[in-house]
Amino acid sequence: MPKRRRRVALLAAAAAIPIAAAGIISTTASAAASRFESESAPATCDGAIESNHAGFSGSGFCNASNAAGAAVQFSVTAATAGTATIGFRYANGGSASRPADVLVNGNPIRSADFASTGAWTTWATTTLAVPVTAGANTVRLSPTTATGLANIDYLDFEVGEAPPTGPGRQMEDLDRGVLSVRSGSANLVSWRLLGLESSSTGFNVYRGSTKVNASPVTDSTNLLDSGAPSDASYTVRAVVNGTEQAASAPSLRFTGGNHLDVPISRPGSNYTAGDASVGDVDGDGQYEIILKWDPSDQKDNAQSGVTSNVYLDAYRLNGQRLWRIDLGRNIRAGAHYTQFQVYDYDGDGRAELAVKTGDGTVSGTGQVIGNAGANHRNADGYIITGPEYLTVFDGLTGAVRATVNFEPARGNISDWGDNYGNRGDRFLAGTAYLDGQRPSLIMGRGYYARSAIAAYDFRNGTLTRRWLFDSRSAGSQWTGRGTHSLSIADVDGNGTDEIIYGGMTINANGTGRYTTNFYAHGDALHVSDFVPGRAGQEIWQIHEQSSGAAATLRDAGNGNVIMQKNNTCNCEGPARGVAGDVYAGNPGAEFWGTGTGLGNLFNASGGNVGRNPGSYNFLAWWDGDPVRELLDGNHVDKYGTGGDTRLLTGSGAHSVNGTKSTPSLSGDLFGDWREEIVLPRDDNAALRIYATPTPTDRRIHTLMHDPQYRVAIAWQNTAYNQPPHPSFFLGNGMANPPQPNIHVR
CATH class of the missing domain: 2.60.40.10 (Immunoglobulins)
Structure with a gap:
């Protein structure tokens, strides 16, 4: 299958044009594009058509009036809906850039920064991708400052391939x-x-x-x-x-x-590099890193106090920062507030960023969402009034692609279990293939007195709600079932994903599939084919309760309990727990945790197969065999019956998320199927990526083409981070995994 690569060279103009800093690519026009001259109908120019600066195409160019809103507009026709590549040829002989908003069919899509070209006779092209509908479309370029537009010569327009409908x-x-x-x-x-x-x-x-x-x-x-x-x-x-x-x-x-340092730019001395994700934001087949910066005054939801702003950055692996998004004062800093998803939701071959925003959020191109001056923080630092938004940002530029009111909406804050914003502002996020072919965005709110989950589709530049599940209307049996994380898997094998929201599972159509009778609140949740001898996948869940179940192993398809371990004291239950094949001496995966009732390493029947491992947080496939290793803090250990063996110590790097001791990100990011580990360097001036130096004789397709594993990388940053698991058993004695049923964009 031919690759469709979008890596392009920057246009060498007479002047040094700071294009990369603006996140817009300057390039020559595609030979297959349709060209629309600005001086010819049906184009319109809010100014004069002139020909006094050489180098233009056709009979002239649009010199719009020097005023904000004095625009040039083109009328174009698309054979199919999809993503169009548009290129504005322009000249800007001034010393400053002339920014403008790009509107398609009247809808603001993104901003473009038309930097100085050094002379009015020096022309450059700014190229970007925009969504279009089938048939007639308008593309409008509207300046945002009083200096007006650059001189606009023409628009090149080309619609890419329509997203395939299958197979896979x-x-x-x-x-x-x-x-x-x-x-x-x-x-x-x-x-x-x-x-x-x-x-x-x-x-x-x-x-x-x-x-x-x-x-x-x-x-x-x-x-x-x-x-x-x-x-x-x-x-x-x-x-x-x-x-x-x-x-x-x-x-x-x-x-x-065995490590690579990716330079990063700290927003201030009170910031620490936190959770990260990856996505191919420019369509060249290589991953970029999206990083969240956490301030030192971040708060748990139970803690009062005003926090500093949260920032999201995008970096190439050479350390080039593509953009920075400032979530603003109306998004509180803390583990439960900002859950961000990085994925190609519209199928244009480039990943987007989806995240909850508020009044005053500033995009990577300087766009302000909502009311820039609004301050909805109360005296205790909580934000329980004012609008809430959900925004999809362009992965390459950081520009706003779409913004809608956030759902599940806050409503009456007391409905969630308290009246001050603790339980009502606990958010979860994920990505799921609800139609079996294309990814949808999942946003969850609450897991105590009320739990609600909304699914969204981002298609052709429009963000629409697919469905909303709310325990308040579904019934009391659906309340109190959430955890500090979620998981996504096709639990019934029908080709569409379900959302595992702790002790309940929601179908791909937004209806409840089943709920358990356990108090589900817990700090760990794992879903995969842990027991290869039985059909389907399994769920290992921790229950942080004073009596009854400390942890359960359940059938992912129907919720039936396979194995249960009870809390043996009248005290708070276990905090963490892990599932994975870490011991080759036992068939299938092992299960363990920290806390009463979980003092040993168990098999799927609940039998004791050895001592507890030395950590309870994360896992990574690191050495040459398919048995997984223990990842905790900045080190990797191999489990043994007599003790753990240290395989990696990440000297000069640290974990994130406090006592959870998680990496910024871990997963099969590069190379063969083994996993890389991303940790902030101790000075927070770089992300340090570790990769195994050990050969393997095992051949497995990249785990990033197993859809369940790939969406797990997307939701890994959510609340209390969990390690990713594939849809198949990967461990000692494993069968050859099935060929992924996918197509690529």
């Missing part, structure tokens, strides 16, 4: 993701086996122009290049039916041994 789920069109990690006196080179590729695909590895392997690699997706210099650069070529394919992009070299 829409996933990212990832590149090979080649890594080079120093391993002793060798380099471990690893790469992705993509979800659409045959598991028998061969690969050739090149160090520079020299092929390293004698015959195609078919038993793994890594190679140890002994004696190679540490600064060697590698490419990988697939071999299909005996024919070598095109070379991959050069390897990402982990220059610090």
